[in-house]
Amino acid sequence: MTSLQKVLVTKTELQQRVQELGADISRDYEGKELVLIGILKGAAVFMADLMREITLPIGMDYMSVSSYGASSTSSGVITVKKDIDTDIRGKHVLLVEDMIDTGLTLQHLKQLFALREAASVRICTILSKPSRRLADIPIDYCGIEIPDEFVVGYGLDYAEQFRNLPEVWIVQTGE
Numbered sequence: 607m608t609s610l611q612k613v614l615v616t617k618t619e620l621q622q623r624v625q626e627l628g629a630d631i632s633r634d635y636e637g638k639e640l641v642l643i644g645i646l647k648g649a650a651v652f653m654a655d656l657m658r659e660i661t662l663p664i665g666m667d668y669m670s671v672s673s674y675g676a677s678s679t680s681s682g683v684i685t686v687k688k689d690i691d692t693d694i695r696g697k698h699v700l701l702v703e704d705m706i707d708t709g710l711t712l713q714h715l716k717q718l719f720a721l722r723e724a725a726s727v728r729i730c731t732i733l734s735k736p737s738r739r740l741a742d743i744p745i746d747y748c749g750i751e752i753p754d755e756f757v758v759g760y761g762l763d764y765a766e767q768f769r770n771l772p773e774v775w776i777v778q779t780g781e
């Protein structure tokens with residue numbers, strides 16, 4: 607049985623942090639050519655909100671990756687399922703995520719974009735679970751740190767459900 611337990615982050619708290627992150631990014635990338643790259647599917651909701659809080663001209667694109675490995679734990683071996691079609695060489699890339707858990711997905715993607723000769727590669731996430739980290743990657747723009755609970759909503763799913771909830775909920779998965 608899958609059941610929603612309680613709201614961990616409200617819609618108002620999310621909106622507040624997204625506004626603050628947008629203001630920080632707008633200040634830091636003034637005069638630079640910035641491309642936001644959202645990591646599907648989870649980041650779609652945050653990306654749509656964040657880009658409207660950035661007051662600079664930006665480029666945007668999406669990428670889809672999958673991580674294969676033992677059961678539900680991330681192996682760190684990432685396969686690109688859908689790549690961007692933007693030429694990012696010499697541009698400043700901001701990878702946009704809904705959640706950083708082990709950090710293995712972003713560690714791999716950071717290396718990939720460095721190889722592609724982006725001028726810089728930074729990371730922005732709305733949620734982070736620091737206690738789960740396996741890869742020591744700096745998070746340049748971090749929305750809200752949460753405890754080690756499985757959460758859904760604001761783009762995050764359990765078995766492809768609940769992505770459209772406007773708040774972040776703790777879910778009991780019955781696993």
Ligand SMILES: O=P(O)(O)OC[C@H]1O[C@H](OP(=O)(O)OP(=O)(O)O)[C@H](O)[C@@H]1O
Pocket residue numbers: 645646647648649672673680703704705706707708709710711712762763
């Ligand atoms: O830090 P990590 O341990 O690598 O995990 C974080 C990744 O896992 C989730 O994606 P998921 O694979 O569930 O894909 P989805 O966004 O399509 O749901 C999340 O959106 C991050 O991309």
Ligand SMILES: [Mg+2]
Pocket residue numbers: 648762763
């Ligand atoms: Mg998922």
